[in-house]
Amino acid sequence: MSVVIIDYKGGNVQSVKFALERLGVEATLTADAEVIRSADKIIFPGEGEASSAMQELRERGLDKVIPELTQPFLGICLGIQLLCRHSEENDTQMLAIIPINVRRFQHHLKVPHMGWNNLFNLQGELFAGVKEQDYVYFVHSYYLPVCEYTIATGAYPEPFSAAVRYKNFFAMQFHTEKSGPTGTRIIENFLAL
Template structure:
């Protein structure tokens, strides 16, 4: 199986590569459109700020490639947020894959949300073998409000989308590569889709 991790300079890709390797698979880090299109599974990670990450995607032309992919694609954290229509962070137009807006937590909440929190209302094969209220690791200041495409939720002052799905595109707000056994299982489920 060919697994491509999209490399566009937006941090944290090595830890995802190691997590995939622990599951017995090899992944390539790539910014090459043809290599990404030829992969069986694509992981779209991201740590950082939305507008600068979007500029990096545009500089490589990948902003046109990602929405056209037909194989299973998993957006992680900022990767998931960039797959939405719009992100308040940096007033950023996203890739428009998910019909959703990314907004900032209110001033009532300590941001960023850093640490372990629970996911619930799990509604996808991505969560096979994962129990309701499982803990996952999150680091973020912006979130997707619950919407029709939500497949898991988390509560942090407000209920929000911690996972989302549309057709072959999946997104998780949490970091599966840092979420212990549960995160590893979710990553494995994605690779088995």
């Protein structure tokens, strides 16, 4: 099985690579369109700011490659947001794969939402063996509202999409690679798709 981690200077790449290595999987870190297209599984991690990330994706031509992919695809943290239509972060047009807009948290709690929080309303094969209210690790100031593509929710304090699925695109707002045994199980489930 060939696994590719998309390299667009999106940050958090090494912790994803290490998480895969702990599972005995050697992943290729690349921005090469042909290598990405030929992979069995694709992981799209990210940390940082939406408009800078989109600029990097455009410069590498990945904004054209990613929407055409048909193999199992896993977006992590900023990777979930980049798959959407638009972000309130610097009024950024995103990849427009998932037809939903990304919003900024607007409430009395501190932003970013950072730390361990529960998962709720788990649906689908990525959550096999994961229990309702298991903890995962979040770091984000922007979020996807709950929608028809939501396969898990979080709350801060209002519900938001902790995970979504749109066709072959799976994406998590939390850091699977930093979420202990729960995150490891989700990565294993993704690799088994």
